Amino acid sequence: MAAVKNALVKTATRPPLRLPPLAGVHDLLRLYRIRALKSFSQNFLLNERITDKFVKSAGKLEGIHVCEVGPGPGSITRSIMRQNPAQLTVIEKDERFLPTLELLRDSCKSSINFNIITGDILKTNLEDVFRGATKCNWDEKPPSVHLIGNLPFSVSTILLIRWLEAMSTKSGAWAYGRTRMTLTFQKEVAERMAAREAEEQRCRLSVMCQNWCKVDHKYNILGKSFIPPPDVDVGVVTLTPLKEPIIKLDFKLIEKLLRNTFNMRQKYSRRSVSTLFPEDLREDLTERIFEMADVDPLIRPYQISNFEFKRLCHAYNELIKEYPHIASYDFRAYKTSQIINTEKITDYKENLL
Numbered sequence: 001m002a003a004v005k006n007a008l009v010k011t012a013t014r015p016p017l018r019l020p021p022l023a024g025v026h027d028l029l030r031l032y033r034i035r036a037l038k039s040f041s042q043n044f045l046l047n048e049r050i051t052d053k054f055v056k057s058a059g060k061l062e063g064i065h066v067c068e069v070g071p072g073p074g075s076i077t078r079s080i081m082r083q084n085p086a087q088l089t090v091i092e093k094d095e096r097f098l099p100t101l102e103l104l105r106d107s108c109k110s111s112i113n114f115n116i117i118t119g120d121i122l123k124t125n126l127e128d129v130f131r132g133a134t135k136c137n138w139d140e141k142p143p144s145v146h147l148i149g150n151l152p153f154s155v156s157t158i159l160l161i162r163w164l165e166a167m168s169t170k171s172g173a174w175a176y177g178r179t180r181m182t183l184t185f186q187k188e189v190a191e192r193m194a195a196r197e198a199e200e201q202r203c204r205l206s207v208m209c210q211n212w213c214k215v216d217h218k219y220n221i222l223g224k225s226f227i228p229p230p231d232v233d234v235g236v237v238t239l240t241p242l243k244e245p246i247i248k249l250d251f252k253l254i255e256k257l258l259r260n261t262f263n264m265r266q267k268y269s270r271r272s273v274s275t276l277f278p279e280d281l282r283e284d285l286t287e288r289i290f291e292m293a294d295v296d297p298l299i300r301p302y303q304i305s306n307f308e309f310k311r312l313c314h315a316y317n318e319l320i321k322e323y324p325h326i327a328s329y330d331f332r333a334y335k336t337s338q339i340i341n342t343e344k345i346t347d348y349k350e351n352l353l
């Protein structure tokens with residue numbers, strides 16, 4: 001029976017799509033006199049072996065709807081096309097790539113429903129992009145849609161935080177279920193996303209990503225593989241939304257607690273967590289939050305586990321019920337006004353990521 005099933009699966013799998021002969025990406029860049037623009041964070045991957053490996057790390061794309069962010073001249077796009085997706089939407093801000101992308105679209109007209117959106121990913125509603133895809137329940141397997149991209153460095157972390165928020169409300173691409181992502185980040189950012197407690201790279205982004213996703217930092221691509229080469233290496237990361245987030249509270253509350261806590265990464269967490277509370281309540285509520293959460297106030301923020309953060313967030317949520325005005329208390333705004341008044345900068349350092 002298993003053998004029959006395997007045979008059926010095998011016959012259902014189409015061979016990789018053979019693209020008609022196309023000019024190489026190098027030649028197209030030369031033909032259209034396209035030079036990489038720093039303002040669009042353009043670092044191109046033109047080596048087919050590298051783009052094929054990147055796309056394969058996304059898993060099976062055959063028959064599904066893939067959305068590629070920032071296709072540029074289209075090398076990764078070609079690797080995606082060879083995997084036979086049913087539908088491919090590319091979102092590119094730089095209109096100079098339109099002719100090369102149109103060429104790709106026309107080359108696979110009969111087999112792939114290929115849409116080109118010239119626009120800004122930060123302004124794109126991904127629910128519209130995937131419209132028509134089947135919506136899956138959150139606890140089922142991921143839906144037949146996938147987000148992929150060698151992201152522009154300039155927007156990658158903003159985009160990631162926005163997508164995590166969309167995931168938390170099951171909106172945008174996550175209105176369809178647990179939509180998976182295969183993305184590139186600066187290697188250091190990829191390491192932060194995956195860092196566990198006590199690891200050197202542990203920061204706010206680690207807890208945010210791991211609260212909503214299974215994060216796999218798959219491998220790195222050397223900076224010199226890109227044209228032009230960036231100063232850093234690049235990490236390939238896959239993100240699969242969890243069936244249940246670790247902390248099931250409002251995104252903004254979690255983000256605020258983490259932001260405050262990680263602002264003084266090397267100090268006792270008691271010190272940074274205390275910035276959640278206005279001065280008149282600070283001492284009392286700092287003691288209470290650690291007691292309620294059963295977390296040692298003398299460990300450093302990067303040593304706190306995801307589950308200890310869960311308990312801290314719940315304790316903070318309880319304290320907000322008791323003292324509703326602390327929810328809107330913003331230590332940074334207070335501190336900024338102090339700095340402006342005294343022109344003295346203290347050790348309150350921005351350490352967002």
Ligand code: SAM
Nearest residue numbers: 040043044045070071072093094120121150152
């Ligand atoms: N995918 C191509 C590759 O790997 O060779 C290009 C990757 S390059 C790092 C990033 C691409 O994203 C560029 O083509 C750039 O024009 C595009 N881009 C930059 N900002 C964007 C934005 N806000 N929305 C959509 N595309 C953007």
